[in-house]
Amino acid sequence: MSRILLVDDESDIRSVFRDKLEVSGFEVEEAESAEQALARLHKFDPDLIITDVRMDGITGLELLARVRESMSDVDVIVMTGHDAMSSAVEAMKLGAFDYLVKPVGLEQLRIVVDRCIEERKLSQKEDKNKKKEQAPETNKRTIVGRDPRMIEIFKMVGILARNRATVLIRGETGTGKEMVARAVHDHSLHAEEPFIAVNCTALADTLLESELFGHVRGAFTGAVAGKKGYFELAGKGTIFLDEIGDTSPEFQSKLLRVLQERQFYPVGGEQPKITEARVVAATHQHMEELMSEGGFREDLYFRLRVVEIQVPSLRERQGDIPLLAEHLLVRVRAEIGSSVNRISEEAMARLQRYEWPGNVRELENVLTRAVMVARGKIVVPEHLSLGVWEKKSSELDLAEGVVTEEKDMSLSTAVEARIVTVMKYTGGNKTRAARILEISRSKLTQYLEEFDL
Numbered sequence: 001m002s003r004i005l006l007v008d009d010e011s012d013i014r015s016v017f018r019d020k021l022e023v024s025g026f027e028v029e030e031a032e033s034a035e036q037a038l039a040r041l042h043k044f045d046p047d048l049i050i051t052d053v054r055m056d057g058i059t060g061l062e063l064l065a066r067v068r069e070s071m072s073d074v075d076v077i078v079m080t081g082h083d084a085m086s087s088a089v090e091a092m093k094l095g096a097f098d099y100l101v102k103p104v105g106l107e108q109l110r111i112v113v114d115r116c117i118e119e120r121k122l123s124q125k126e127d128k129n130k131k132k133e134q135a136p137e138t139n140k141r142t143i144v145g146r147d148p149r150m151i152e153i154f155k156m157v158g159i160l161a162r163n164r165a166t167v168l169i170r171g172e173t174g175t176g177k178e179m180v181a182r183a184v185h186d187h188s189l190h191a192e193e194p195f196i197a198v199n200c201t202a203l204a205d206t207l208l209e210s211e212l213f214g215h216v217r218g219a220f221t222g223a224v225a226g227k228k229g230y231f232e233l234a235g236k237g238t239i240f241l242d243e244i245g246d247t248s249p250e251f252q253s254k255l256l257r258v259l260q261e262r263q264f265y266p267v268g269g270e271q272p273k274i275t276e277a278r279v280v281a282a283t284h285q286h287m288e289e290l291m292s293e294g295g296f297r298e299d300l301y302f303r304l305r306v307v308e309i310q311v312p313s314l315r316e317r318q319g320d321i322p323l324l325a326e327h328l329l330v331r332v333r334a335e336i337g338s339s340v341n342r343i344s345e346e347a348m349a350r351l352q353r354y355e356w357p358g359n360v361r362e363l364e365n366v367l368t369r370a371v372m373v374a375r376g377k378i379v380v381p382e383h384l385s386l387g388v389w390e391k392k393s394s395e396l397d398l399a400e401g402v403v404t405e406e407k408d409m410s411l412s413t414a415v416e417a418r419i420v421t422v423m424k425y426t427g428g429n430k431t432r433a434a435r436i437l438e439i440s441r442s443k444l445t446q447y448l449e450e451f452d453l
Helices: 011-023 034-044 060-070 085-093 106-129 148-160 177-186 205-213 249-261 287-292 298-304 314-336 345-353 359-373 411-425 430-437 441-450
Strands: 003-007 027-031 048-052 075-080 098-101 167-170 195-199 238-242 278-283 307-310
Touching (some): 003 034, 011 027, 011 106, 048 106, 060 075, 106 430, 148 307, 148 314, 167 177, 167 298, 177 278, 195 205, 205 249, 249 298, 287 298, 314 345, 345 359, 411 430
Parallel strands (some): 003 048, 048 075, 075 098, 195 238
């Protein structure tokens, strides 16, 4: 039985809430002040504290802060009769599970408490069942994947470590092309030399040439001194040219000369300089179409494509999503300083149903947002903000066959069928079913009685 500590200086509110929570099966203890709550905290050992903000003496927010310091595994729901942005921000910043504005309806309270206790039990269950495994690496340069196409990439990185071949990496935006380029560099014989990444679309041609090749004094307005370019600064390291397909024909001809002759001219310079840097280029463009339309030089394409690596989209390797999500979660929580350490099975299933048009980069962004809004230690489906590319679970699909009768097309039949399906899916858990159906628990109960389920 879950234990709840009610903290409010109004006895009527405590009494009403206590009756509602005890009827729902919770063990409830009351405190009329934060000081009294702190005195009873360790003896009662609550799973959840529901506290008012404004009380004489220690405030509810101060109580929240102290609970977080001494009993970080206890969840706290904060209530206030004064709807102020500052207190809401402070409450969530301190780690409150939720922030409610009075008057708080009994059904509203029950829904929030049920969600809190359910997430708590889910987190404890997964903690208990999870085998002790070595934590995933959090190095940003680590490429994660068990898909056969990713294994082939890993093998190619190993092969490239033994030579200086030019590499062309192709793949959709967000698939991790730069990470593959970094892996090629990090495993090479010259890993201690610089890795310099250049986004070719972020600079105009003249600036791009100046950055890569350098310039001499007086080469253009503002060039008050000479400057070394990346090809010179890289030494025997790697120059990564991202989005090479978006460059102009003029720049492409100059880059071709560098690859053919291993030398370049600084902007405004008359003396060539030698480069030993390795070139790794990347693009999301369809290069064959670009070349057929005259947008990219064919000779440069073949110079760059000594070795080609095709990075698969995330939807092409959905089996890697759990591994990737766990890996990214470790990294995100470390960067944000969060205590979230799990992704629920339901949330993971939802991640696997999504199409991921933004690929791994989008997955990282979704998890970052989820970790920030999660109020416990586990990411649940409600924390995931996904787009319109989410597939519907077959378990929630109403259509189990072809509709042959008009009565099967009625709205009432559809509602009943959906409720039956969702109740089976949740094992009869009304709280989870109501959340999936996006209705209140009382509304679900009403439907169950109406359909005699």
